[in-house]
Amino acid sequence: MPTPKYAAYAPAAPYFDLVRGALGDLVDGEHFFDIITDDTIYEVLYDVPGWPRITRGRSDLMAAFKGYVNNIALQSADQLIVHKTDDGHVVVIEYEVHGTILATDVKYNNRFCSIIKLDRRKIAHWRDYMDSLAAWNALTTQKRS
Structure with missing residues (x-):
């Protein structure tokens, strides 16, 4: 959902919308940044240059x-599978994102x-796994002529 408060983050809107939809009535707030705690921990179990x-x-x-x-500008996020555990206190989501690396125009x-x-x-802790090879390939492909 577009919100002027978060307009600068529009290139990631498909991801934010997918997460918000996946969590449904388990969380309060309209936008991804509204549904995380002030002291949230966002952990990624892979190394991508520039991302902690x-x-x-x-x-x-x-x-x-x-x-x-x-x-990166995302065009879509899909293939969502939601697994609710621990009476809804833990949610596992599987999904895909599709976009473009802006510097190279690589998909x-x-x-x-x-x-x-x-x-x-609210989201208190996030642990993320991804296809590191897909990211590496997209980020290291040279600019298209």
């Missing part, structure tokens, strides 16, 4: 995503599995 392995807090996560949207397609821990109807 662990991000702590909403403001640092917003700064990290600012770098993301300056480099970017990737698969993810994210484990989300909720606390007081």
Whole structure:
């Protein structure tokens, strides 16, 4: 859902919308950044240049995503599978994103599995797994002529 408050993050909107939809009525807030705690931990279990392995807090996560949207524009996010566990306090989502690396105009397609821990109807902890080879291939392909 477009929100002027988060307009700078529009290139990641398909991802944000997919996550918000996956969590449905388990969380409160309209946008991805509204459904995370102030002290959230966002952990990625892979190495991508320019993206920290662990991000702590909403403001640092917003700064990290600012770098993301300056480099990748997503056109869609799909293939969502949602697994709710622990009475809805833990949600595992599997999904794909499709976009473009802005510097090279190379297509970017990737698969993810994210484990989300909720606390007081907000995301308190996020652990992310992805197809690292897909990211590497997209990020290291030379600019198209």
